[in-house]
Amino acid sequence: MSYRRRRSTRIRPYTFTGGRTRSRHPLMVQTLVSTADPSNDPPPNLMPESQRIYLLCRETRSVAEVAAELDIPLGVAQVLLSDLAELGLVYIHPTITGSSPSENQVLERALRGLERLFQ
Amino acid sequence: MVSNDFSNDIQSKMSTKIVIAGGFGAGKTTLVGSVSEIPAVTTEAVMTEASVDYDDTSATPLKTTTTVAMDFGRITVDRQLIMYMFGTPGQARFWFMWDDLVRGAVGAVVVVDCRRLAESFDAVDYFETNRRIPYIVALNRFDGRLDFTAEQVREALEIGEDVPIVDFDARDRSSGGMVLKTLLRYALSTNAAAQPVG
Numbered sequence: 001m002s003y004r005r006r007r008s009t010r011i012r013p014y015t016f017t018g019g020r021t022r023s024r025h026p027l028m029v030q031t032l033v034s035t036a037d038p039s040n041d042p043p044p045n046l047m048p049e050s051q052r053i054y055l056l057c058r059e060t061r062s063v064a065e066v067a068a069e070l071d072i073p074l075g076v077a078q079v080l081l082s083d084l085a086e087l088g089l090v091y092i093h094p095t096i097t098g099s100s101p102s103e104n105q106v107l108e109r110a111l112r113g114l115e116r117l118f119q
Numbered sequence: 120m121v122s123n124d125f126s127n128d129i130q131s132k133m134s135t136k137i138v139i140a141g142g143f144g145a146g147k148t149t150l151v152g153s154v155s156e157i158p159a160v161t162t163e164a165v166m167t168e169a170s171v172d173y174d175d176t177s178a179t180p181l182k183t184t185t186t187v188a189m190d191f192g193r194i195t196v197d198r199q200l201i202m203y204m205f206g207t208p209g210q211a212r213f214w215f216m217w218d219d220l221v222r223g224a225v226g227a228v229v230v231v232d233c234r235r236l237a238e239s240f241d242a243v244d245y246f247e248t249n250r251r252i253p254y255i256v257a258l259n260r261f262d263g264r265l266d267f268t269a270e271q272v273r274e275a276l277e278i279g280e281d282v283p284i285v286d287f288d289a290r291d292r293s294s295g296g297m298v299l300k301t302l303l304r305y306a307l308s309t310n311a312a313a314q315p316v317g
Contacts, residue, residue, distance in 0.1 A: 028223045029191070030136035030203040060132050062203060064191050067162050073186070074164040096135040096200075098225035099252075101310050106200065107225065110135060111303040113196030118154070118296020 027063050027078045032093035033085075034060040043089070050080050057090055131199050137302060138221055139206045140246070141230035142238025146259040146289035147206040148190045150230055154295040155192025155204065163188050164216065187216055194299075204299075207242070217245055226306045227254040228298055230289065233266045236275055243276045253306045257298045258286040 027033075035057040042054040052070055061069075067077035084090035096106045139147045152159040163186050190206040205224075207217055221227065227246055231239040246254040256278055258265055267275070269284040278284065283305050287294040 026223075028136065029205060029220065030134045030223070032132055032134045032201065034132075062134060062193075062201070064162055064203065064205070065160070065193075068160045068191075074162060094133045095223055096133055096225065097223045098135070098306050098310065104307060104310055106133070106135070107303060107307050107310070110196050110200060110202060110225075111300060111307065113200065114194070114202075114296060114300050114303065117194065117196070118293050118300065 027082055027085075027092065028095055029062065029064040029074060031063050031095050032060050033057050033063060033066065033081055034091050034093070036089055036091045046084075047080075049076075050084060053077070053080055053084060054089060060093070132201070133199060134201045134203060136203045136205060136224045137299065138217075138224045138227040138252075139204050139230060140217070140227055140242040140254075141207075142232065142235060142240075142242060144235075145230040145232040145239060146261075147230050149289040150228070150257070150259075150295050150298070151190050151192040151204045151206050153290055153292045154194060154299060156195060157193050159190045159192045159206075161188050161190050164219075189216075189220070202299075221249070221252060224252050226252050226302045228302055229254060229256045231256055231258050231272065231276070232261060233258055233272065234261060236267070236272065240276060243278055247277065247279060253302070253309045255283045255285065255298070255302050255305055257289075258284065259289045260286055263288075 035054055038058040042051040046054065049070070049072070053066055056066060056069060063077055063081060064074065066081065067074045070077070081090060081092075085092050096103050096110075098104075098107050139151055141147045148159055187208045189208055192204045194202045194204070196202050205220055207220055229239060229242045229246060231243075243256065246252070256272070256276075258267075258269065258272060265286055269286070272278070273280075273282075273284060283301055285298060285301050287298050289295060
């Protein structure tokens with residue numbers, strides 16, 4: 001049991017990134033990021049700035065929010081985050097662009113949400 | 120069990136983006152602020168004066184870099200979906216930044232101050248020319264009045280026939296919400312039109 005659990009936490013970060021790289025899943029300003037395993041401390045070999053990002057992303061945030069909260073330019077946040085993602089430490093969430101009809105369901109959900117929020 | 124719920128929750132979250140464009144002082148930041156659940160946040164982006172692909176993070180020393188500020192706000196639409204509104208820098212000389220911001224957006228709102236129509240021409244022209252994402256025009260009702268009708272504005276700014284034009288008050292939350300809903304409905308209708316039959 002405990003073996004299983006340990007094993008799953010070891011594998012999880014790699015499952016989270018699922019081989020996603022910068023080029024396939026670009027980090028846009030609105031892209032949500034979160035620490036792959038929030039119960040773990042940041043690896044000690046990370047740069048201080050990356051450690052701060054790691055800790056910040058224990059709660060899901062957008063790239064723009066990471067940049068604003070750490071007071072670093074967006075471009076810097078994007079590079080550091082994509083490095084963390086490639087290390088399997090940060091999970092990059094899907095971004096809905098609405099460009100394909102398959103995303104219509106999500107857009108409809110967004111519309112329903114707005115109708116509820118702004119009556 | 121608790122940790123299981125947490126990881127499911129983490130994985131299922133996703134986000135989307137709406138761009139708020141318009142001339143300097145047209146009411147972009149006011150709109151972002153009135154619909155956002157957080158106070159509008161300003162962040163800085165260092166941009167190069169050439170369009171840069173996401174793959175290309177290499178610094179090219181010959182390119183001019185500029186720091187621009189942009190505002191953004193957030194709406195938690197439901198447990199899984201977060202919508203961000205990004206205000207583009209008002210100054211026309213930052214047009215190169217729009218490409219980066221517009222990429223991946225569900226749509227855009229061009230906020231127009233009817234008293235200064237010319238200020239909005241760059242923004243309208245940008246979205247009319249590209250037509251990469253659906254956009255609507257929102258006429259900001261300063262002092263509760265509009266100097267022009269929607270059709271007069273359409274003609275003056277050469278806005279496409281199919282582009283919705285609404286009037287609103289950027290300071291009013293539900294009025295701003297109406298603008299966002301109009302944009303989403305329009306985006307859905309353009310998607311439906313583009314969908315192949317069967």
